[in-house]
Amino acid sequence: MIDFRGVTKEYPNGTVALRDVSLHIAPREFVFVVGASGAGKSTFLKLLLHEELPTAGSVRVGRFELNSLTRRQIPFYRRQLGVVFQDFRLIGNMDVYDNIAFAMRVVGAREKLIRERVDYLLRLVGLPHKAHSRPNELSGGEQQRVAIARALANNPDLVIADEPTGNIDPRMSQELVDLFVRLNEAGTTVLMVTHAHDLVRHYNKRIIILQDGEVVADGGLKPSAQTGGVQQAVSPAARRVAGDTQTWSVSAVAAAPPYYAAISQQTRYR
Ligand SMILES: Nc1ncnc2c1ncn2[C@@H]1O[C@H](COP(=O)(O)OP(=O)(O)O)[C@@H](O)[C@H]1O
């Protein structure tokens, strides 16, 4: 599904946001991407969205080689992606129904199909009764569920979310991640950047940890980290990751790549 080969991204001002990143994400995987602010998470997503091009290396998504995507291919490429942002990015003067329908109208879907699909998506995200509300009449969690429904409007193979729970209270956050998990179980590949480390810990999914533009850990949780009982030995590199604003610790066990990251938290989320 996704292949990064030796990807380096240097911005024009000389900042190297990603350095020699190689990784593979298979279809139907669910992956969390975590790391401190400035680690390169958004740059990683921007490369996937074809908003930025790598300085070196290649990015392939499905059948698309992003370095050599033609102008004509770009809309077809983007159509297979669903994107969810931290700040929802709903259109304020459209109601919920039209926010979702809009994503289908721009690709020329028929109104009958749009009606069926929007009804289905509103039920999926639990908001059929809010179809004719405006975004500013909804809570943050509800707005983000609308944004997820919109991201799914054209039935994407891949859903990318950049800090989707960043503006949402903890209890709703878990429901949102549960929603992403259900989507994933139905066959959609999900890539979620998050700072909500206890959420990451709650789910037994692949975790990619970025630090200073490099992948410092990539793997699943150790069982001890999931139950939270045992404090892992923490490597110096991981401790720097743990120095992030929220208190957590990561243990990158370098036994055999891919590294297994163990995450445990010292603070309760709620
Ligand atoms: N457009 C840009 N121009 C220059 N530097 C940038 C740009 N975007 C991000 N950066 C820098 O690249 C690094 C990684 O940023 P980013 O990918 O946004 O990290 P994250 O999302 O993990 O916080 C940071 O040092 C950031 O300041």
Ligand SMILES: [Mg+2]
């Ligand atoms: Mg970011």
